[in-house]
Amino acid sequence: MDKKKQCSFYILSLMILLWSNNANAQGPPIFTDTPIMLGLDGGGIRTFGNFISKENAKVYIHPIIVPYNITSKWQMGVIAPFVNKVPEGAESRFGFGDLKLYAKFQIHQKDGKGKTFRTLIKVTESFPTGNTKGNPPLGSRAYQTAIGLVSGYITTKYGIYGEIAYNVTSNGLADNLLYNLAFGYPLLPQKYPPKQLNLFLELNGNYVFDGIGNNLHLSPGIQYIAGRKLLFESGIQLPLDEPSTEGQQTNYSLRIGIRILIF
Amino acid sequence: MRSIISNLMIICICALGAHAQAQDYNSELKGIIKVEVDGLSCPFCAYGLEKKLKKIEGVKKIEIDVENAFTLLTLLDGKTISETTIRKKVKEAGFTVRKIEEITDEGK
Numbered sequence: 001m002d003k004k005k006q007c008s009f010y011i012l013s014l015m016i017l018l019w020s021n022n023a024n025a026q027g028p029p030i031f032t033d034t035p036i037m038l039g040l041d042g043g044g045i046r047t048f049g050n051f052i053s054k055e056n057a058k059v060y061i062h063p064i065i066v067p068y069n070i071t072s073k074w075q076m077g078v079i080a081p082f083v084n085k086v087p088e089g090a091e092s093r094f095g096f097g098d099l100k101l102y103a104k105f106q107i108h109q110k111d112g113k114g115k116t117f118r119t120l121i122k123v124t125e126s127f128p129t130g131n132t133k134g135n136p137p138l139g140s141r142a143y144q145t146a147i148g149l150v151s152g153y154i155t156t157k158y159g160i161y162g163e164i165a166y167n168v169t170s171n172g173l174a175d176n177l178l179y180n181l182a183f184g185y186p187l188l189p190q191k192y193p194p195k196q197l198n199l200f201l202e203l204n205g206n207y208v209f210d211g212i213g214n215n216l217h218l219s220p221g222i223q224y225i226a227g228r229k230l231l232f233e234s235g236i237q238l239p240l241d242e243p244s245t246e247g248q249q250t251n252y253s254l255r256i257g258i259r260i261l262i263f
Numbered sequence: 264m265r266s267i268i269s270n271l272m273i274i275c276i277c278a279l280g281a282h283a284q285a286q287d288y289n290s291e292l293k294g295i296i297k298v299e300v301d302g303l304s305c306p307f308c309a310y311g312l313e314k315k316l317k318k319i320e321g322v323k324k325i326e327i328d329v330e331n332a333f334t335l336l337t338l339l340d341g342k343t344i345s346e347t348t349i350r351k352k353v354k355e356a357g358f359t360v361r362k363i364e365e366i367t368d369e370g371k
Contacts (some may be wrong), residue, residue, distance in 0.1 A: 012355040027307045038308035038357045072311075102283035111302030113332045154304045158332060192327040194306030228310045261310065 022108070027196060028031035029182035030221040030235040030255060031204050033163045035118035035152045036148070037067075037075045037104060040218040048257025055249050060084040061097065073106040080124070083130065083138045090135070098139045106149070115155040122150050122165065142171035147179065159184040196225040204237060213243025229261035286308075291343040294364045298338040298349055299361035303332045308357075313354040319344055 026036040027086035045066050052059040060083070081097035101124070108119040112207040124146040128137020148165025161182040169175055182202040188195065202219040221235025298316075303309060309370045316325050316334065321342030326335040338344065346363050353360045 027305065036308050038311040045288050072355060109302070109357075109359075112301075113301055113361065114304055114330070116302040116304050156332075160306075190306055190329055192309050193308045194309075194329075194330050196306060225307050229308075231307065233308065242368075 007178065027184070027198050027225050027233075028159050029159075029180075029184055029200050029202055029222050030223065030257070031202050031217075031219050032161045032180035032182035033122065033150045033236065034154075034161055035106065035120045035150050036116075036134075037069055037072065037106065037120070044229070044231075044259045046257065046259045048255050051254045053251040053253070055251065056245050057085060057087040058226060059086070063097075075104040077102050077104075080216060085136045085138065088135055092139060093131075093134055095138045097133045098144075099127045099129040101125050101127075115153070117151075117153045119149060119151040120161075121148075123147050124165070126230040128171075136143050139160050140169075140173065142169050142173045144169045144173075148178065156190065157186075174212050176207075176209060177207040179205040179207070193228045194225045195227070196223075196224070198223040200235065202235070208243070214241050215239070215243065216241040221255075230261040231257070233257050275282065281303055289347055291345055292349075292363070293338055293343045295335055295339075295345050295366050296344075296349070296363060297366050298331045298336065298352060298353065301332065301357055301359040301361045303329055305329070310350070310355040312358055314348075315352040319348055319352060335366075 004036045014196060030034065040143060043082045044062065045220040047062065047064045050059075050061040054062070061081055063081035064080050065077060065079050067075050069075050075124070079100040079102065082095070084092065084094040086092040103193055104120045104122045106118060106120040108117070110117045125142070126142075126144035126145060128139050128141050128148075132139050132141045146165045146167040148163065150161075152159060152161040154160075159182075161180075161184070163178070163180040165178045167176045167178060182200055182204060184198055184200050187197040187199060190196065199220075200221040200223065202221065204217045204219050206215040208215070215227075216239070217237040218240050219234060219235050219249065223233040225231045234254075234256045239250050239252075242249055300312065303312070309327050309329055312334065313325055313327060316322060316336060319336075321344055322336050322339050323339045325336040328334070335351070336344075349363055350360050
């Protein structure tokens, strides 16, 4: 199936679901951030495995994300990734990647019965802690600061999420603009404590300046909320647009993850 | 002079109204309390609300209905809590109170 057909297939499937199903409530998107900082998005540890299949390499990234809510409107967190790179015809490398710290501050909240619209400012600082002495490097060799907005309109029937961030880089790397859009839809009738099965369709983009180009992925995903404190999720990113040179294109990126509420 | 007096009367009426509203929030509630909560749109985030409300002294049981956007607090016999306390806890949990009312078992 070519990329246009893939895209049409997922959008059509989503429209059929919207038309045929009348279930309620969904969880946070898999690749896009959420403006909700409560429950599993407030005091939970999140971890997932990202398997990236490229034409010339296999990459496995496993971050551990620990958020902490200082207030209901202010969250800080840390992202610690482990990276394994297996290039074709070369030795594989494994180690700690670039550490990230982030802060989220909610600037807008409009609540209604069974719905909420929230927006927050998010600042992420990336530190060049990944080992860059060997080849391929496990880090970026650069400090990076991403400043952006995360917004979402979440109702008991569906959720629409958007995220945009400008990433300022150092050490000669090109700046980039990250943009994500997600739509979430539940399949099971809702109840509390939750047992939910959610579907997501996301568009994840990264425009790299200095004439490098645009990366755009279509990302369908599925999520199972097993209770108050546990969530399983999986999604696949399929490239729609990628400026990489021939032989280095991404085939797909698969994510399998879990979120556990601890605080 | 007349306009000054009428202005003062309007201010007094407004102040009394505000005071009456504040008094309403301080009213002590008992039995089963229904709290209508705005912004309650996802079951996975309702846990924070449950956790905050559980911390209120005298609360025996909490039931959350996400679909109909309310929570029921059942208090221990002889215990009361103020509306202000409930409003504070709901706000701390990241939600907005629409309405709080004391209900009977039949009204549940």
